[in-house]
Amino acid sequence: MTPRDIEKLAESRLLSDVEEVVLSGGEPTLRDDFPEIVLAFHKNLKKAEFNITLNGNHPDRAYNLFKKIKEQAPDFMWASVNVSLNGPEEIHDASRGVAGSFKNAVRTAELLKEFARKVDFSFTFLKNNVEYFKWVQDFAKTKGMNAHICWTVMNDRFNTVEEDLVFRNNPKLVSVLEDFAGIKNIAWGSDIALDFFKYRYNLKWAYLYDSILNERIIPCRACKTLFHLDPYGNVYPCNFNLSDDRILGNIKEEKFDDLWKRIPKKILYEIATGACMYPNGVCGDSDLNRSVLQADTPVFKWFTEKRKHNKKLIEIEKAP
DSSP, rough: OOOOHHHHHHHGGGGOOEEEEEEOOOOOSTTTTHHHHHHHHHHHOTOOEEEEEEEOOOHHHHHHHHHHHHHHHOOBBBBBEEEOSSSHHHHHHHHTSTTHHHHHHHHHHGGGGBBSOOOEEEEEEEEETTTGGHHHHHHHHHHHHHHEEEOOOSSGGGTTOOGGGGGGGGGHHHHHHHHHHHHHHHOOOOOHHHHHHSSSHHHHHHHHHHHTTTTOOOOOOOOTBBOOOOOOOOEESHHHHHGGGOOOOTTSOOOOOEEETTTOHHHHHHHHHHHTSSSSOOOOOHHHHHHHHTTHHHHHHEEEEEEEHOOSOOOOOOOO
């Protein structure tokens, strides 16, 4: 895609109320026209916040590109910048396969603080780093930052196979997720509904993680309030399961408004029934978390059942 393709997309009537644009990769800042792409979105999507995930391997390049955007649009501010960090130096460098990745990621995060309301480290679970999320959280605090969980390695874009997902049956992972969802030390009251509304935000994260671990169908807002756009202009329902049969159309060949009018019934059925989830053992949370945040009823039902049967909110239900 070119910046002009992006501008034509962003001019779409259907996208005038878009609230969030997420740029990810790969590594989005490897494109020389990265500032032009961001500015094309910014010019037209007036209500949108902008978030980006970087691998952090090119600190000076990222800084210069972000600076160029700020110079051309002084009012532009990233809502969040997320830099990948998967553990201490040895663990992170091994996960990236590039020596010096840890130092570059930390430097990138420090450099980009002036352009964003918040800069966080983004942690991806691997077989050998489950116990290091707390380390990354503590390290982030020393930098005045936070760390959050990312699941995208569970996708075939990372050549993930079922054998790579054995950590899902790791009790250490459950403990980490409980901590991150902020539910471990909550003292529940006697009124389930009151507890739900009091701790709704925490419960939505717990519901998401418990469902992912147990491959439970989650209500998904793909093709309703979100979609994924790849670097070639192909539009997908979401950023998982990017197979050719899930391409809705291409913005280089037709207007977004037109392709959105004729989403195949097969795709809508798969989303409604969850048939497209867990294509490789696990469905990622990059889009699902946005779906869950928009849904109360399924989360409340799940929470009620957990409380009635005195079960842990996050647990691995099936045997390893």
